[in-house]
Structures are given as C-alpha cells and as structure tokens.
Amino acid sequence: MAAHARRSNRPLGWVMFGTGGFLVAFFFPIHILLTGVLQPLGWVPTPDQHHMLTLLENPITRIYLAILLIFAFWHAGYRLRDTICDALGVRALDFPIMLVCFIGAAAGTVATLWMLLTVP
Amino acid sequence: METSSTNAQSGAIGILDETIVLEIARFHPEKDTEPSYDSFEVPLRSDWMVLDALNYVKDHLDGSLAYRWSCRMGICGSCGMMVNGVPRLTCETLLTSVAPGPVRIGPLDHFTVVKDLVIEMDEFMGKLQKVRPWIVRKDNYQPKREFIQTPAQLEVFKQYSLCINCMLCYAACPVFGLDPSFTGPAALALAERYNLDSRDQGAAERTDILSQHDGIWDCTVIGECSEVCPKHVDPSMAIQQYKIDATKDWFKTWLMPWGNK
Amino acid sequence: MPQYKVYQPATYRPRMSPYWFFDRWPYLKFMIRETSSVFAAYWAVVMLAQIRSIRHGAWAYARFEHWLSNPLIIILNAVALLFVAFHAVTWFMLVPRVFVRQMTGSGAIPDELAAAPNFGAWIVASIVVGLFLVGAI
Numbered sequence A: 001m002a003a004h005a006r007r008s009n010r011p012l013g014w015v016m017f018g019t020g021g022f023l024v025a026f027f028f029p030i031h032i033l034l035t036g037v038l039q040p041l042g043w044v045p046t047p048d049q050h051h052m053l054t055l056l057e058n059p060i061t062r063i064y065l066a067i068l069l070i071f072a073f074w075h076a077g078y079r080l081r082d083t084i085c086d087a088l089g090v091r092a093l094d095f096p097i098m099l100v101c102f103i104g105a106a107a108g109t110v111a112t113l114w115m116l117l118t119v120p
Numbered sequence B: 001m002e003t004s005s006t007n008a009q010s011g012a013i014g015i016l017d018e019t020i021v022l023e024i025a026r027f028h029p030e031k032d033t034e035p036s037y038d039s040f041e042v043p044l045r046s047d048w049m050v051l052d053a054l055n056y057v058k059d060h061l062d063g064s065l066a067y068r069w070s071c072r073m074g075i076c077g078s079c080g081m082m083v084n085g086v087p088r089l090t091c092e093t094l095l096t097s098v099a100p101g102p103v104r105i106g107p108l109d110h111f112t113v114v115k116d117l118v119i120e121m122d123e124f125m126g127k128l129q130k131v132r133p134w135i136v137r138k139d140n141y142q143p144k145r146e147f148i149q150t151p152a153q154l155e156v157f158k159q160y161s162l163c164i165n166c167m168l169c170y171a172a173c174p175v176f177g178l179d180p181s182f183t184g185p186a187a188l189a190l191a192e193r194y195n196l197d198s199r200d201q202g203a204a205e206r207t208d209i210l211s212q213h214d215g216i217w218d219c220t221v222i223g224e225c226s227e228v229c230p231k232h233v234d235p236s237m238a239i240q241q242y243k244i245d246a247t248k249d250w251f252k253t254w255l256m257p258w259g260n261k
Numbered sequence C: 001m002p003q004y005k006v007y008q009p010a011t012y013r014p015r016m017s018p019y020w021f022f023d024r025w026p027y028l029k030f031m032i033r034e035t036s037s038v039f040a041a042y043w044a045v046v047m048l049a050q051i052r053s054i055r056h057g058a059w060a061y062a063r064f065e066h067w068l069s070n071p072l073i074i075i076l077n078a079v080a081l082l083f084v085a086f087h088a089v090t091w092f093m094l095v096p097r098v099f100v101r102q103m104t105g106s107g108a109i110p111d112e113l114a115a116a117p118n119f120g121a122w123i124v125a126s127i128v129v130g131l132f133l134v135g136a137i
C-alpha cells in the first residue's frame, strides 16, 4: 500500500499530453498554414472581423477552440518539461522545471476559458 | 598460425588485398585517467566481422587489448561495442559494412569502463533484478505440474522475452546517459514481458516500483533502443505499453479506490 | 556501483556532452520533435490573441492582422508550421502502433496500415477547418 501511494501521478499529465498531441497534430498545421502564412501573404482570402465574430459566437466554435487550446497548452507544457531536462541535461531540476511548465499551462487554460466564456 | 592460414587461402573468397584502419579506445586502469584511441591496420576481408578484426589485433598486433566476446553468433550478447558511434554487436557487423574506415571502436556508451572495451555490468544486473523478472504468484500456489499456456498467450509477450542482455539499448539511450538511475529499456521490456505473462500475478507489485521515479515515466520516447536492438525486442514499444497499463491502473485507483485491492 | 573491486584500480565513467543531440541524426530528430512543443505553445498564444482581437472589434482585428503581416512573423510562422507538421507525422507514425499493439496484443497490423487512418483524418480535418478559416462556410 505504501509503495502504491508512491506511484507517480504522471498518468494524469500523460493523458493530457497524449490528447493534446493528437489535437495539435490534427488541427494546428492548417491553422498555422492559413492564419499564419497564406492569409498574411494574401494568397487566400481573409474573412473580415464581422464574419469571424459570427463564427466565434457559435458555441460549437468556442467548444472546439477551448478543447483545442487547453489540451495544446498541457501538451506543450508536459513535453517542454522533459525537453528542457533532456536538452540541458538537468534532470535533477525536474521539479522546478515542471512547476514553471505546468503553471504556464494552467495560465493558458485560465486565459482560454476566460477569453471564450466572455465573448459578447 | 593465422598468417599461414591466410597465405594458404590467398586468392580465396574473402581476401580483398586491402587493409582497414581500426581506431580502438584504450583505457588502462593503472595508468590512464581517461581513454585514448590507438590505431591498428588490419586486413580487410569480406568474410570478417568487426569482432574478427579485433581478434586479429589481439593475436598479431597487441595482445593487451581487452574486450568481451563468446558465441560469435549474436546470441550471448557480450560483444556489444560502439562502432562509429553506434552500438552494435561486433560479431554481427561486417567489416566491409564499415569500410573504408578508419573505424572507431569504443566501449558501450554511458557505462563505466573497466579496461579498453570492457564495461562494468553490475549496474545493469541491478536494474534487471529491480523489475522482479520472475513469475510472481499472489496465492503462493505450488503447482503440481506446469502452468498451462496457449500459443496465443505466449505470443502476447514472446517478443519481449527474446532479449539477450547485450545492453546496446542502454548505450543508445540518452536518458540513461543523462540519468544513470533510469531503469532503462531492456529491464523495462523484461518487466512488461512478465506483466503480460498469463501465469504471472506480479504486475501491481512491479508497477509500484516502476511507476515511481527512475521507471517508465523517465522515458521520453527517443526510440533508438528499438532501432539498435539486434533481437527486435522493441523495448520502446514495451515501455509505451507499460505506460498505458500504468495509466489505466492510476485512473482505476482514483475513480474506484475501493476496487483495486 | 561495481561490487567487485579487487583488480579494478580505477574505472572511467564517461559524461554526456551537453550537445549530445547533435551527435547523431536520430537524436537530433528527437530534439526537433520535442522542440515542436515550443511552437505549439507559441501558436496557442497567437490563437488566443486572435480570439481577443476578434472580440474587441474591427480595429483590434485589423491591428492583429497587421502584426501577422510582418515578414519576420510570417517566417516565424512558417518555421512553426514545419515543426508542428513534423510533430504530426511522428505522432501519427508512432501512437497508432502503440494502440494497435495494446488492443491486438501483437504487432500483427503493419505500421503503415495502423498509421493510415490518421493521415486520412488529418486531411479531412484540415479541409473542414480550412474552409471555415477562409470564410467559405
């Protein structure tokens, strides 16, 4: 039982990481391609703010964005924690690094929820 | 001896009338504080493995060279070394595959070097023991005959049981290099091998140990262990599966704390 | 730690180079894959900024678009796209394999076949989201 209690809580983070990994893989490339590259270059049409607001007012859009962004933040936070440890060879500092990454992910979560719940 | 047989076979298959330079890591525990490289020129033969070239060096050029080998057929797992920076079984690596050279040969990465190409193995043995690689029974059941196991039940874990303990996967694992306390690929694959065994009841016990620090969660899926494994054990896959099992367990414990014991 | 010491006057323990991931291409590939998390986080923040600008009216949205049209930002986004796409490919190659193995108890299904549905779904998802983003729907 004591050993049982010492089991890592990684599974929770891992599930967030895994779900986020799928969502980022499926949806981020097209968002970046259009919003980040092709539309600024003017190669594909860019809808005006009014159109986007109508889209945003639809609850389905907001649920989509909330799930996508929140899991993306946790995906990135979980992976970044391990990456920093590996890249810099500082696994001994895992705990503070984890705190920073997860606080970042939590902040992203709060910001996303606030942004989407308070759409006019 | 070797020379005369070489002469006798001159012109035979395998002789290429060429040489290849081996740069071999040397570490003398009584003189050196760190390894350096010695160069040796050896015949290049199409029927030679890198291990044969090392034997040639030891027989003809420098008898003080230390390295391990035994079976010359990829089954004892003792001849693992870094060949041009990649962990390989030297008895399975054709000399021509690394020609024209020079070929760098070193002891397996990340391990403590005892002499030249010989590494300290206690560390690895400790990791194997830690995962309880034997059939655990909760009921203290003393079988009067063999446990019955169907071919299908065997198939589930068979791949993970093919490990020859060559430690190539550890030499390929940067996580082990960065953090020597990491249980590591072969040992975790071995744990999963017993977890999946229909006769075994020790999965919870093992997960108590391996879902802590230094266990499965230290793995960041670099995947090179599976690439270098000469027996296609796929330890990386075993660890990811283990993570899924441990995750299921974790949620079960939190969602139904009463159901687990 | 070695338990046997009698004839071992000294041993040598190698240390990893801090730049170990440049040593071999597979390690560098791993690092590129992991670094995609930085760009995923970056893009999630950009999307938050986008949502914010849309809420704040036409003027704020115009300012956001102006920021996006900066050539340096476009280059940054192109780089982010490469990294995230690399993440997607590695993810689709690996994760379905693990699930297949978990469910069937063996590697009976070839890797390509296990990965194929994901690539199909990726294309469909991209088309649907893309149509919304260009205002076609």
Ligand code: SF4
Pocket (backbone or CB within 6 Å): B162, B163, B164, B165, B166, B167, B168, B169, B170, B185, B186, B189, B225, B228, B229, B230, B231, B232, B233, B234, B235
């Ligand atoms: S898992 Fe493969 S590479 Fe690792 S020790 Fe076993 S046989 Fe060698």
Ligand code: FES
Pocket (backbone or CB within 6 Å): B069, B070, B071, B072, B073, B074, B075, B076, B077, B078, B079, B080, B089, B090, B091, B092
């Ligand atoms: S000598 Fe036995 S595996 Fe190479």
